[in-house]
Every structure is written in C-alpha cells, then in structure tokens.
Amino acid sequence: MIFKLERRVDDSRWMAYLSPILAGTLTLITGSILFWALGKDPLQTLYTFFIAPVSDLYGWTELGVKAAPIMLCALGLAVCYRGKVWNIGAEGQLLFGALVGGGVALQFLESDSAFALPLVLVAGALAGMAWAAIPALLKTHFNTNEILTTIMLNYIALNLLLFSVHGPLKDPGGFNFPESALFTEAVTLPLLLEDSRMHIGILFALFALVAVWVLLSKTFVGFQIKVLGLDTRAAHFAGFKERRLVWLALLLSGALAGLAGVCEVTGPIGQLVPQVSPGYGYAAIIVAFLGRLHPVGILLSSMLMALIYIGGELVQIELNLPLALTGLFQGMLLFFLLACDVLIAYRIRLSPRFSALRKPSSAALVNGADANLSTHSQ
Amino acid sequence: MDYDLIVNILYATVRTGTPLILVALGELVCEKSGVLNLGQEGMMLMGAVIGFIAALETGNLWLGVTFAMAAGLMMSLLFGFIALNLSANQVATGLALTIFGTGLSAFVGSDYVGTPLVGIEPWHIPLLSDIPFVGRILFSHDPLVYLSFGLFVGVYLFLNRSHAGLALKAVGESPQSAKATGLPVFKIRYLAVMFGGAMAGLAGAYLSLAYTPLWAENMTAGRGWIALALVVFASWKAERVLLGAYLFGAFSIMHLVAQGLGFSVSPNLLAIMPYLATIVVLVMLSSDKARVKLYAPVSLGKPFHPAD
Numbered sequence: 001m002i003f004k005l006e007r008r009v010d011d012s013r014w015m016a017y018l019s020p021i022l023a024g025t026l027t028l029i030t031g032s033i034l035f036w037a038l039g040k041d042p043l044q045t046l047y048t049f050f051i052a053p054v055s056d057l058y059g060w061t062e063l064g065v066k067a068a069p070i071m072l073c074a075l076g077l078a079v080c081y082r083g084k085v086w087n088i089g090a091e092g093q094l095l096f097g098a099l100v101g102g103g104v105a106l107q108f109l110e111s112d113s114a115f116a117l118p119l120v121l122v123a124g125a126l127a128g129m130a131w132a133a134i135p136a137l138l139k140t141h142f143n144t145n146e147i148l149t150t151i152m153l154n155y156i157a158l159n160l161l162l163f164s165v166h167g168p169l170k171d172p173g174g175f176n177f178p179e180s181a182l183f184t185e186a187v188t189l190p191l192l193l194e195d196s197r198m199h200i201g202i203l204f205a206l207f208a209l210v211a212v213w214v215l216l217s218k219t220f221v222g223f224q225i226k227v228l229g230l231d232t233r234a235a236h237f238a239g240f241k242e243r244r245l246v247w248l249a250l251l252l253s254g255a256l257a258g259l260a261g262v263c264e265v266t267g268p269i270g271q272l273v274p275q276v277s278p279g280y281g282y283a284a285i286i287v288a289f290l291g292r293l294h295p296v297g298i299l300l301s302s303m304l305m306a307l308i309y310i311g312g313e314l315v316q317i318e319l320n321l322p323l324a325l326t327g328l329f330q331g332m333l334l335f336f337l338l339a340c341d342v343l344i345a346y347r348i349r350l351s352p353r354f355s356a357l358r359k360p361s362s363a364a365l366v367n368g369a370d371a372n373l374s375t376h377s378q
Numbered sequence: 379m380d381y382d383l384i385v386n387i388l389y390a391t392v393r394t395g396t397p398l399i400l401v402a403l404g405e406l407v408c409e410k411s412g413v414l415n416l417g418q419e420g421m422m423l424m425g426a427v428i429g430f431i432a433a434l435e436t437g438n439l440w441l442g443v444t445f446a447m448a449a450g451l452m453m454s455l456l457f458g459f460i461a462l463n464l465s466a467n468q469v470a471t472g473l474a475l476t477i478f479g480t481g482l483s484a485f486v487g488s489d490y491v492g493t494p495l496v497g498i499e500p501w502h503i504p505l506l507s508d509i510p511f512v513g514r515i516l517f518s519h520d521p522l523v524y525l526s527f528g529l530f531v532g533v534y535l536f537l538n539r540s541h542a543g544l545a546l547k548a549v550g551e552s553p554q555s556a557k558a559t560g561l562p563v564f565k566i567r568y569l570a571v572m573f574g575g576a577m578a579g580l581a582g583a584y585l586s587l588a589y590t591p592l593w594a595e596n597m598t599a600g601r602g603w604i605a606l607a608l609v610v611f612a613s614w615k616a617e618r619v620l621l622g623a624y625l626f627g628a629f630s631i632m633h634l635v636a637q638g639l640g641f642s643v644s645p646n647l648l649a650i651m652p653y654l655a656t657i658v659v660l661v662m663l664s665s666d667k668a669r670v671k672l673y674a675p676v677s678l679g680k681p682f683h684p685a686d
Contacts, residue, residue, distance in 0.1 A: 155653045
C-alpha cells in the first residue's frame with residue numbers, strides 16, 4: 001500500500017479537535033457531489049441547506065428550538081459514554097418522558113395552577129430516569145448488555161406512545177385523530193421571545209450543559225466515571241463502585257432525555273402526537289461523539305445537528321429534495337468522524353521507506369503505544 | 379383454537395422467523411471470527427431498499443435478491459474498512475453503519491415508498507407439501523424460506539464440520555495464536571464480515587420482496603437488533619439460532635394468536651412483544667457471567683491490527 005498507518009507515541013490532542021472539523025468538511029464535499037449528481041447546483045443547495053436557515057433572527061430561534069432537545073440528550077449520553085456505558089436509549093427515554101409528562105399535563109386541562117408546569121416537567125424527567133433505570137438494573141444485577149436493552153426499550157417506548165395516542169390518551173373531541181387534547185396555557189412552556197417558538201427549554205439545556213461540565217471536570221464522581229471508561233481494571237483497583245457509577249450515568253442521562261421529551265410536548269408541539277421526536281435521541285449519539293464527549297463540543301455540534309434538521313426541511317420545500325437527506329447527512333458525518341478519529345492515535349505515512357526508517361523507535365515504544373490504542377478505541 | 383388456526387400460526391411463525399435466521403446466521407459467522415458488527419439493521423435496510431428497486435426496475439425478483447445481497451456486502455465492506463483496516467472501535471462503527479444505512483436507505487427509497495410490487499410467490503414443493511400439517515407449515519413457502527433452511531445447514535456444517543470453520547473459530551478465540559499458526563487473520567475476518575453483510579442484505583430482500591412486497595422507511599423494525607440478541611441467546615451455536623429465530627417469530631405474530639383466542643388487544647401493545655421477549659431472554663441468558671464467558675468468542679469486539 002502507498003499509505004501506511006503508524007501508531008503515534010502519544011494520542012494527538014490536535015487531531016482530537018481537528019477530526020470533527022475534518023469530518024464536517026468531508027460531509028460537505030460528499031454532499032456537494034451528491035447534490036450535483038441529483039442535478040442541483042451544489043453551491044445553491046449548500047446555501048439553502050446550511051446558510052439560509054440561519055440568515056435571520058427567526059432562523060436562529062428555530063435552531064435553538066431544535067438544538068435544545070438534542071443537546072439535553074447528548075449531554076447525558078456523554079456522561080454515559082465517558083464511563084463506557086453504551087446507552088443507545090436516549091430516544092426511548094425521551095419518548096417515555098414525553099408520554100408520562102404529557103399524561104400528567106392532560107390532568108390539568110381545567111386548572112391554571114402555577115405548580116402544574118413544574119409538576120409536568122418533573123414527571124417527564126423522572127419518567128425518563130425510570131426508563132433508563134431498567135437497563136441500569138439489568139446491567140448491574142443481571143449482567144445484560146445495555147446496548148441491546150436500551151435499543152429494545154426505544155421500540156417499546158415508541159409503541160407505548162402509539163398505543164396511548166390511539167387509545168387511552170386520545171382526544172375525545174379530536175375527530176378520532178391519534179392525538180391527545182391540546183395542553184392548556186398552564187402546562188405550556190413560556191416563550192423566551194415573542195413571535196418565535198423559542199421556549200425556556202433552551203435554558204434547561206444550557207443549565208444542564210454547565211452542570212454536566214462541573215460533574216465531569218470538577219467532581220470526584222465525574223473523575224471516577226472517566227477512569228471507569230478509560231480503564232475498568234484501574235477503577236476496580238482504586239475501589240470505585242462500578243455499579244453505582246453505571247446507575248448514576250444512566251439515571252442522569254435518562255432524566256435529561258426525559259426532560260427533553262416533556263419539553264417537546266409542552267413546548268413546540270403542545271399535545272401528545274405519534275411523532276414526538278424525529279430521531280433526536282439517535283442524533284444525540286452522533287452529537288455526543290462529534291462534540292468529543294465534552295459539554296462545549298456538544299453545544300456546538302448540537303447546533304450543527306439542529307441545522308442539518310432545519311436545512312433538510314428547507315431543501316425539501318425549496319428544492320424538492322427528499323427529507324431523508326437529513327438522515328443521510330447524519331450518517332455520513334458519523335462515519336467520516338470515525339474514520340478521521342483514527343488519526344488521533346495513528347499517523348499516515350506515505351513512503352514505505354520512510355516508515356521503515358522510523359520503525360525501530362516505534363517498536364521500542366510498543367507497550368506505551370498499545371495503551372494509547374486502547375484508550376483511542378474505547 | 380381450531381386446527382386451521384394452529385397451522386396458520388405455525389406457518390406464519392416460519393415466515394416471520396426467516397429474516398431473523400438469515401441475518402442472525404450472518405452475524406453468527408461474523409462474531410465467531412471475533413468481529414462484532416452492530417450494523418445489521420443498516421445493512422438489512424440497504425438490502426431491502428436496493429433489492430426492491432432492482433426488482434421493480436428490472437422486473438426480475440431474483441435479480442433484486444442478488445442486488446440486495448450485493449448492497450449488504452458493500453455496506454459490510456464499509457464497516458470492514460473502518461473497523462478492520464483502521465481498527466476503529468467496533469461498537470461505534472457498527473452503530474454508525476446502522477445510522478448511515480437508515481439514512482441512506484430512506485434517501486435512496488424516497489421515490490419508491492408505497493409503490494406496489496408483485497412479490498416472490500410461494501412455491502409448493504411437490505409431494506412434500508401434500509403431507510398433512512407439516513407440508514403446509516414447512517413446504518408451502520416462497521423459495522427464500524427454503525434457501526434459509528439450506529443456509530442454516532450450510533452454516534452449521536461449516537462451523538462444526540469443516541476445516542475452514544475451525545480456522546474461523548480459531549481467529550475468533552485468539553487472533554494472535556491463529557496468526558502464529560499461519561492463518562490469515564485479517565482476510566478471514568474480512569470474509570466473515572462480508573458474509574454477514576450479504577446475509578443481512580438477503581434478509582432485507584426477504585422483507586421487501588417476499589414478506590411484505592413494498593418499501594417503507596425503517597421497515598426492518600429492529601429485526602437487525604433482535605438478531606444480535608438472538609446470537610447471544612443461541613450461545614453462538616447455529617442450531618440454537620434456528621430455534622431462537624422461530625421463537626421470536628412466534629412472538630412477532632401474537633396478534634394472530636390473540637385473534638384466534640378471541641382477544642382484542644391493541645396492535646401497538648402486541649407489537650411490544652418481540653422487543654420485550656428479547657429483553658427477558660437476554661436477562662435470563664446473561665445473568666450467569668460464567669456461561670457468557672464460556673460461549674462467547676474470546677476476542678469478540680477487540681480490534682486486531684494487520685501489522686500486529
């Protein structure tokens with residue numbers, strides 16, 4: 001081969017930050033080629049996709065509306081993934097939070113109590129937490145793989161939501177549509193800005209961002225979670241209680257996703273519908289990785305993901321391109337990211353002769369390099 | 379329940395179990411080589427959509443099946459490049475493959491949603507299908523179901539009776555030792571991943587060309603994930619994959635059973651059954667740590683760089 005991968009002595013800090021940018025650029029290039037192949041002007045399409053949605057204030061508020069739930073989910077996932085707890089269930093936790101929160105909200109159809117909204121929000125967050133407690137229990141006490149259980153719970157939560165809006169929670173005066181009654185003012189999130197859909201859920205997301213940052217960077221528990229993720233054996237030797245950390249990560253993640261869900265139904269949607277989430281919980285997985293499992297990175301990447309959602313809708317309306325472009329861009333982004341992440345632990349050598357010259361030094365460090373590989377690949 | 383209903387339920391069980399068998403056999407071979415590919419769902423979806431489009435455009439269903447397998451194979455090559463060539467984390471890569479496949483299949487198939495297609499017709503095997511009871515349940519299906527029987531036998535013999543299967547298992551247990559004995563670890567793992575991809579593509583084709591001849595976004599409905607659980611359930615043994623697939627098939631057609639018993643339960647609640655069953659089964663089988671350790675390929679999910 002012309003190219004050769006060679007292990008770096010130390011992981012490259014630069015590449016860790018550069019890789020998401022590189023992945024984004026590659027996605028844009030591939031996207032342009034795709035637009036061109038579909039007979040569209042690539043520049044115009046890219047403009048409609050990525051610039052036009054945020055060319056006015058309303059566009060930015062819409063960006064916030066979409067970014068908030070993604071960010072809430074991704075922050076929780078970041079805590080899980082730092083501890084190598086593979087929670088793929090943000091979607092289900094979000095849906096269950098929306099379902100239970102929405103169910104509570106429907107109890108306040110004839111009330112204007114000031115406690116109604118806080119109660120609804122807490123119910124949603126607790127429901128998400130409870131949904132995440134299932135894989136936590138199964139993982140810590142029954143040794144069950146959390147990837148599979150969380151995925152299955154996503155499907156179960158979706159079907160429970162569908163069952164509820166087709167059955168017990170259906171609006172009696174709703175002409176048999178699978179929707180609940182509209183929530184009243186008392187259980188609707190207040191808007192931050194007139195003439196927009198931007199609600200205070202964005203403040204929750206920003207608050208969660210600070211909280212997760214403090215947890216991961218400033219607390220001993222956060223440190224324990226990170227050690228658990230980097231080296232399980234070391235965490236055991238240090239006497240960290242693995243079970244407690246797994247529970248903590250999953251419960252926190254579930255609560256944030258549940259909050260995201262209840263904010264969706266009490267915010268922009270305003271009732272329970274079959275389509276509460278266009279896959280925010282899955283998009284959050286990409287966002288967590290793209291943001292390097294760091295709160296600030298997640299802030300930026302959730303805005304990018306929100307833009308992909310809005311841009312996808314806009315090119316559908318204006319250029320008649322399929323809405324599925326959103327999912328395609330999400331998938332491409334994650335794939336390019338994984339490929340680019342290889343450069344964190346490896347460097348590309350062009351000439352085989354050159355790499356042959358370097359070989360003795362890298363062979364001498366093979367043990368150290370092995371450790372680097374394992375941190376990179378986990 | 380009357381006789382006809384029981385026969386119909388068992389007949390439907392074989393039908394619903396078939397895509398699970400196909401994808402789970404592929405994943406079994408893949409995992410036996412030590413590679414964990416969580417991208418089954420994405421590969422299946424690509425197989426389903428490409429198979430459907432190819433069959434519709436060419437008018438040849440079997441060309442559709444071939445294209446579906448090729449699509450699954452291509453997707454698995456993508457996984458292979460990132461997870462094997464670049465030794466990236468297999469869990470993340472598989473997840474990415476599923477997300478990518480979901481998006482790509484929705485994109486490719488967006489013009490074909492709701493397009494009708496005459497699917498693969500059942501082919502009653504002469505004589506065998508005349509056997510009472512068994513004939514209807516096992517020998518009155520479409521050819522892909524018979525293919526799944528054949529593939530099961532093939533994979534079973536390959537893993538348990540062939541030299542090549544032994545080599546594959548050796549690679550999965552300890553790639554270092556396998557390499558020391560001269561086995562081409564990298565090549566074997568690649569072939570296993572490709573086999574998994576083609577099988578997932580075939581399973582997708584079964585869904586979009588035979589089971590319900592149409593294309594709909596996310597039509598696999600988590601079957602790729604259930605298949606992953608199935609391999610754990612089967613303790614990485616081919617014969618138990620077959621058993622498990624039919625068991626899960628039965629869980630997926632609970633609405634038929636409920637109808638037969640005269641219950642009227644919400645279809646959405648019944649749709650939960652296979653997922654719930656997956657969790658229950660996983661809990662029962664993973665609780666015993668020693669058992670999982672005993673049966674799972676030792677190097678499962680661990681990258682092995684070609685230069686090592």
